Each structure stands twice: as structure tokens, then as C-alpha cells.
Amino acid sequence: MNKSDLARLSIAAIHQKLKNKEIKFFDVIESVFQQIKNNEKKISAYISLFEQESFEQAQQLDQTVKDFSNLHPLTGIPFAIKDNICVKDKLATCGSRILHNFNSPYDATAVQRLKDAGVIIIGKTNLDEFAMGSSNETSYFGKVANPLNPEYVPGGSSGGSAAAIAYSGCLGALGTDTGGSVRLPAAFCGVVGLKPTYGRVSRYGLIAFASSLDCIGPITKTVQDAALILSTIAGHDPYDATSVNMPVNQFLCNPDALKDYTIGVPQEYFTKGLDPRIAQIVEKTIAELGKKCKAVKQISLPHTSYTIATYQLICTAEASSNLARYDGVKYGLRITKDDLIEMYEQTRGQGFGAEVKRRILLGTYGLSKGYYDEYYGTAQKVRALIKQDFDQAFKTCDIIITPTAPTPPFKLGEKIADPLTMYLSDLFTTSASLAGLPAISIPSRDKINGFPAGIQLIGRAFAEQEVLNCADAIEKLYA
Numbered sequence: 001m002n003k004s005d006l007a008r009l010s011i012a013a014i015h016q017k018l019k020n021k022e023i024k025f026f027d028v029i030e031s032v033f034q035q036i037k038n039n040e041k042k043i044s045a046y047i048s049l050f051e052q053e054s055f056e057q058a059q060q061l062d063q064t065v066k067d068f069s070n071l072h073p074l075t076g077i078p079f080a081i082k083d084n085i086c087v088k089d090k091l092a093t094c095g096s097r098i099l100h101n102f103n104s105p106y107d108a109t110a111v112q113r114l115k116d117a118g119v120i121i122i123g124k125t126n127l128d129e130f131a132m133g134s135s136n137e138t139s140y141f142g143k144v145a146n147p148l149n150p151e152y153v154p155g156g157s158s159g160g161s162a163a164a165i166a167y168s169g170c171l172g173a174l175g176t177d178t179g180g181s182v183r184l185p186a187a188f189c190g191v192v193g194l195k196p197t198y199g200r201v202s203r204y205g206l207i208a209f210a211s212s213l214d215c216i217g218p219i220t221k222t223v224q225d226a227a228l229i230l231s232t233i234a235g236h237d238p239y240d241a242t243s244v245n246m247p248v249n250q251f252l253c254n255p256d257a258l259k260d261y262t263i264g265v266p267q268e269y270f271t272k273g274l275d276p277r278i279a280q281i282v283e284k285t286i287a288e289l290g291k292k293c294k295a296v297k298q299i300s301l302p303h304t305s306y307t308i309a310t311y312q313l314i315c316t317a318e319a320s321s322n323l324a325r326y327d328g329v330k331y332g333l334r335i336t337k338d339d340l341i342e343m344y345e346q347t348r349g350q351g352f353g354a355e356v357k358r359r360i361l362l363g364t365y366g367l368s369k370g371y372y373d374e375y376y377g378t379a380q381k382v383r384a385l386i387k388q389d390f391d392q393a394f395k396t397c398d399i400i401i402t403p404t405a406p407t408p409p410f411k412l413g414e415k416i417a418d419p420l421t422m423y424l425s426d427l428f429t430t431s432a433s434l435a436g437l438p439a440i441s442i443p444s445r446d447k448i449n450g451f452p453a454g455i456q457l458i459g460r461a462f463a464e465q466e467v468l469n470c471a472d473a474i475e476k477l478y479a
């Protein structure tokens with residue numbers, strides 16, 4: 001294999017080559033930066049790149065690592081981090097003008113754990129402003145294009161991370177998923193995206209959008225790589241009171257476990273909003289799975305039609321509260337004015353883009369006196385019903401299979417003027433977010449106009465291992 005093609009391999013394959021001393025850490029970084037040079041102009045996956053530092057770190061590893069038998073599987077692996085996750089002394093812009101000059105004073109816990117494992121952080125990736133979006137068109141730093149076809153959106157909001165993985169501009173990436181932002185771009189770019197159970201991975205150092213939904217998750221080429229990253233970043237963190245104190249095993253992939261699983265197919269997901277070509281791909285996969293798993297069962301998630309409205313009420317309410325801190329005083333942009341109120345107004349008015357302002361306004365309205373019970377209160381009650389749907393379903397099945405997105409990727413510019421249509425991209429991803437459940441998107445074998453479809457698997461809370469086993473089995477089925 002040509003050394004310049006190394007970046008196309010999975011993390012696991014690179015690790016093996018490093019261990020066998022077939023390649024150097026330097027070769028891997030060199031190959032990744034070659035891909036970045038070839039693609040980045042067209043795709044714009046990154047907001048910042050740390051080229052020189054990355055080469056130095058690789059050289060350092062080449063000089064210092066002596067014991068290759070105990071090499072951590074992530075040592076020397078080039079990583080991209082979404083730009084709403086803090087990396088010490090690096091910009092953390094959230095794709096927003098209001099934080100365009102904000103440098104993080106500390107590492108997010110997930111980043112710290114990756115660094116402890118020896119990864120090389122090569123850059124910070126583009127995103128929809130404050131992770132609000134499904135297409136990666138709202139960043140202050142410009143849109144991201146889909147590497148499979150640059151006329152199309154990469155999906156959002158972790159579109160930079162998914163695009164970087166898709167064009168081999170890194171080997172592992174972190175994204176964040178509040179209502180689907182790891183899974184949707186993974187689906188659109190033809191890669192793997194895993195949203196862990198809420199509480200599995202610390203949110204410390206993840207700049208908050210909607211705190212009761214936000215999760216950090218890996219975006220990778222393979223299911224096994226996602227398992228490796230999750231094993232490294234998961235686990236209790238005293239800095240995040242919502243991180244769960246449960247032992248974390250090394251997540252592995254055991255595709256043979258599929259024979260013990262009952263797969264549930266929720267009838268509500270295969271209705272009129274779903275592109276028939278995607279339906280066909282998912283149904284074909286279910287038929288193939290049926291021959292290898294214990295059973296396939298129709299299930300019902302009766303409150304599915306309320307998920308988008310519930311998600312929008314909750315995420316905007318939480319966003320309006322979380323984003324109140326950007327006022328020109330503590331972080332980032334400040335438009336200087338003699339009058340304090342005018343300074344706030346100008347800073348927020350010029351610092352935030354249209355989608356972020358829309359969500360702050362909606363959320364403030366939903367939380368205001370007289371409307372609080374009707375909007376936010378009702379949404380919380382429906383959220384509990386959505387969670388109960390899953391509790392019920394998981395009495396009769398182990399894994400739920402659905403499409404990740406209702407449509408294939410759309411063209412850049414196609415939906416940006418119509419937020420309601422844009423919100424429908426999250427039709428199938430928001431329910432697992434509201435219920436706090438682990439969910440993965442893996443690319444299908446069959447393609448629609450060159451784009452694979454995303455297959456989503458949802459598991460019980462903290463059953464990432466089962467989700468990974470099943471996803472790995474499907475990946476092997478497709479191979």
C-alpha cells in the first residue's frame with residue numbers, strides 16, 4: 001500500500017500497522033495532511049488546523065515510544081474535534097461570531113481522556129452555529145460541503161467532523177448530538193456516528209446548547225473504531241453531575257451476539273414522511289438481518305408524531321437559558337458602547353446568526369410567564385410519554401432499527417430558507433435524544449444517487465455494547 005493512502009484506513013488497521021512497525025506515526029500524520037490539502041478547499045470541514053504541532057507530536061512519538069506491545073489503540077491517531085468542544089489553548093468558536101475569538105482555558109473531559117491515550121488533535125471542525133441545524137450551512141465560518149458530492153449538504157450539525165472522516169482528513173472525530181447531530185451527518189456522509197446514552201460521556205467542556213439532551217459521540221469509518229473511542233471517553237466525571245457512575249468496560253464488537261437479539265421495527269417510522277428508496281434499503285437490511293437474529297418484530301412507538309415539536313420546545317427553552325451568558329462581558333465578542341444595555345444588544349444582535357436568534361426567541365417565549373406550563377411544561381410531559389414508549393418496546397425487543405434520516409442528502413441552499421422543512425430532517429433521531437438512549441447510524445451498502453442511506457439502531461439505556469454488536473453485524477453483512 002502507498003503511504004499516502006494510509007489515511008483511508010480505519011483506526012484499528014493503522015494501530016495494527018504501527019504495532020507491527022510497518023509504518024511510523026509520522027507517516028500517518030503526513031497522509032492525513034495530504035488528504036486535507038487535496039480536499040479542504042472544496043469541503044471546509046475545519047475551522048482550525050494544527051499542522052506543525054501535529055507533525056511535531058508524531059515525531060516525538062516516533063522517538064519516544066519503545067514498547068509497542070502495550071500501545072494504546074488510539075496512540076498517535078489523528079483526531080478532529082467539533083468546535084463546540086473545548087481543547088485547551090485552542091479556539092472554541094461554536095461556529096459563531098460571538099465566540100470567534102474565544103480560546104478555551106481547559107480541556108473537555110472527553111478531550112483530556114483522548115489526550116491521555118496519546119491521540120494527536122489535528123484540528124477543530126466546522127458546525128452549524130451552536131450546533132443548531134441539520135445541514136451545516138449556518139456557521140459564521142462558512143458552509144461545509146459533502147465529500148461524496150460537494151453540491152450537497154454534509155448534514156448537521158457535526159458536518160465538519162463527518163466530512164473530515166469521509167474524505168480521510170482525520171481518522172477519528174468527536175461530534176455532539178443533541179437531537180441527531182452525530183447521526184444525521186454520519187448518514188449523509190456515509191460514515192458511522194454513535195450517540196451514547198445520556199450520562200455515559202461527560203459534558204464537561206462541551207459548550208451547552210440544550211443541557212438535558214447534549215451528548216458527545218464518536219464519528220468514524222467503522223463500528224469497531226467507534227467502540228474504541230467510546231471505551232476511551234466514557235465514564236464518570238466529577239465535573240459533570242449528570243455523568244453516570246457506572247463501570248465502563250472495554251467496548252468490543254461481537255457480531256455473533258446478533259443471534260440472541262430480537263430486532264424491533266417501529267411501524268410509525270415507515271410512513272409517508274419517509275423517502276421510498278430509503279424505506280426499501282432499510283427493509284432489505286431487515287430481511288437480511290432476519291436470517292441471523294433471533295426474531296424480527298413489529299413494534300409501536302405511539303408518540304412518534306410528537307417528537308419534533310417536543311424536541312423543539314425543549315431544546316429552544318434550554319438554549320435560550322444557556323446562551324444568555326454571551327453578553328459581551330464574559331466571553332468572546334464585545335461591541336463597545338457607552339450604554340450597557342446598548343452594548344448587550346449590539347453584541348448579541350451582531351454576534352448571533354439568524355437560526356440562533358430564532359431559537360433564543362422561541363425558547364424565551366416558551367418559558368415566559370403565562371406560557372411556561374402550556375409549552376415547556378407540556379413538552380416535558382410528552383417527553384416522559386416518548387420515553388415510556390421505548391420502555392414498553394424494549395420489553396419485547398432488544399434493538400430498534402429505523403432509517404436515520406427521512407430523505408437522502410439535499411443540495412446546499414435547498415432548505416435553508418425554510419426552517420420547518422429543515423427541522424423535519426430530525427424526524428427519526430430526536431426520539432432517542434429525548435429518551436436519552438444510545439443510538440448509532442451506519443451507512444447502507446446500497447446507494448441512492450451515490451449516497452448510502454443511514455441505518456439507525458437504538459438500544460436500551462447503557463446498552464451501547466448491544467448496539468455496537470448489532471451495528472458491527474450489519475457492517476459485516478454489507479461487506
Ligand code: GLN
Binds near residue numbers: 133156180426
Ligand atoms: N438538527 C437538530 C437541531 O437543529 C439537532 C441538533 C443537534 O443535535 N445538535 O436542533
